[in-house]
Amino acid sequence: MRRTATTYFDRLARIALAGVVLVLLAACAPRVTAERAAPHPQARIQPVFVATGRDLDRTGPVFGQERPETIRYFRVDISIPPTHETGRIEWPEGPPDAATDFVVTGTQVHDGPRTLIRDMRARTEGRETLLFVHGYNNTLSEAMYRLAQIQSDFNVPMPGLLFAWPSAGDPRGYVYDRDSVLYARDDLETLLHDLTARPGEKVFILAHSMGSQLVMEALRQIALRGDRQVLSRISGVVLMSPDIDPDVFDRQAAAIRQLPQPFLIFITKADRVLTLSGLVTGRKPRLGVIDAAEKVQRGDVQVVDVTELSDGEGYNHFVPVTSPAAIRMLNGIIAQAGGVNSAFLRDMALPLPAAKYVEP
Template identity: 70%
Template sequence: MGHAMGLAVRRGRWGGTAGNRLSRATLCLCALLLTLAACSERMTAERALPHPDARIQPIFVATERKLDKTGPFFGFQRPEGMNYFRADISVPPTHQVGVIEWPDGPPDAASDFVVTGTHVYDGPGQMIGDIRRAGPGRETLVFIHGYNNTLSESMYRLAQIQTDFATNMPAMLFSWPSAGDPRGYIYDRDSVMFARDDLVALLDRLTARPGDKVFLIAHSMGSHLAMEALRQAKLSGKTRLLSRVSGVTLMSPDIDPDLFDRQAEVIGKLPQPFLIFISKQDRALSLAGFITGRKPRLGVIDEAEKITRSDVTVIDFTELADGNNLNHFVPVTSPAAISVLNGIISQAGREGTGFLRDMALKLPTARAVQP
């Protein structure tokens, strides 16, 4: 086991037999959180005039959410086809690391995340052409959101990640049709399978030219979708696509550990680096474990489960959890975690290895255990 400023890192096997039972107090807390979330009002992205000191983050979006032709909203209904657009997200000059500054009143680019412009594409070809012109290299960051996420929340989260980690590659959001409702857990799990083929097709287009690369960042249930897409690519013989995935990060993955093992077995050689970010204080995944049968999810894995692959690096953010967002998004909402990761990224960048490319090598790790 290695440690770096609160990070615990393992490569290879996890051992032990500790149980993972939810106490009555935990169940009551989960029920309370579910009730409060169901009753709370969801924020939506709003337009405003640009501010000269704000930072504009172009977010390219491929979504299976149905476009409401009467306004700039995408719902949770599953459409027959994909929609493609770009949203220019303005990040305020007063932005604090790890925070999405939602408006308290009328949206103001001086203090809030706002949308300053949009462009809807006729198809994927037009959007991918703009993506290729947007960055200095040939690599695209693809973000796959998790359960109970709206399109507005996912766009703003990706813009916040782009800002706080100062990435310079084009960013694309793959927005699958989550219900955007905490009561829609089963609906969202079905939507992941509904979205799998469309994600594979999109990644295939993004990596069509020699030298094209994609780096996948998936959160929560989106991690299940990412793994299913890689598995589907393998079964479909899309070796070119798999060879052009330059890395994968699964944050707080909402996946059964046994299922992850089977998915990884089918995929075979995993893209490198392949990182799993966990937090044992993740209350959202504790609830997911209860819903799915009281078995711990991959994002809260402990001594009760094993990862036997030496090509997977697990990074434990438990000590950096700050209580925000149910500790379900610690690597990008905790200022301490962001600071640690930025230090690693900066070192990798100075050595010419790019965004998170050699994170597994830069962090102190335990000796890899061969499967």
């Protein structure tokens, strides 16, 4: 009885400590929203397509954390400044200026998935889509700008589609976000059906943090429904710093059976956000901070350890796309593979400078 009580209070202490840290993070990190500005002749315009399960905020025409019954579809043209530095999002420090800041230069609202997909196909060759699923504590503006930064820094030729699930966009909303993942999994499943409905259409999935949990839940549902056609049209999956219990991941993967290939997990044992997540859940390290690839008991999953790299912000929660060294490393691999396509990640077995590639 005494041991049980001690364990209970230890867990309460861990949760309280994590809560205090999250409140401090919230207090020192004011959020900025995407803003319009006139285009700059030397800026790069990056179209970002959005399917969002967020409702309009009551305070104005901004998508917030409310959970609507329907998905909204639109395109945002994001201007990336000529002074852009690899791995960064240049937020305005004053009035938005396309010469120095990420800004929005245009928008197009779509009435459904088919018109959005037609818009995507009209802008690029091929029928493959990069689908980005953001993580915990993300606003819509942050997720849109992050996808634009990723597409720009990696010179991704395929259209990028953001699935923006209803995150609270607040460090204190961890439990709310975990519930929102469950709320949004049906919508993500439907979107994957829409993106692969026609012959030749493929989807490459890039997920971060808690968004990885959402992706695994959607893939699990598709597999349990017996829809192997959709799974066969997923050209690859990358989970970055996945905020998933390793045991849960094993069960999800077992239900999916044949995981889309390639299937990569980027981990870093220096991830401070996932360390806090482990305190909140009170159990074991999350999948994104495992200390050995052997803990992923599947031969069809490749694990890339980027612990030796840093994101420059101190959190190390998004290293593959925010660390200039990691981006240079991955771009070098892409160049050796002949460009970004659905097969380039299979070449991750090449020697990685300042990082470690491991196979279970």
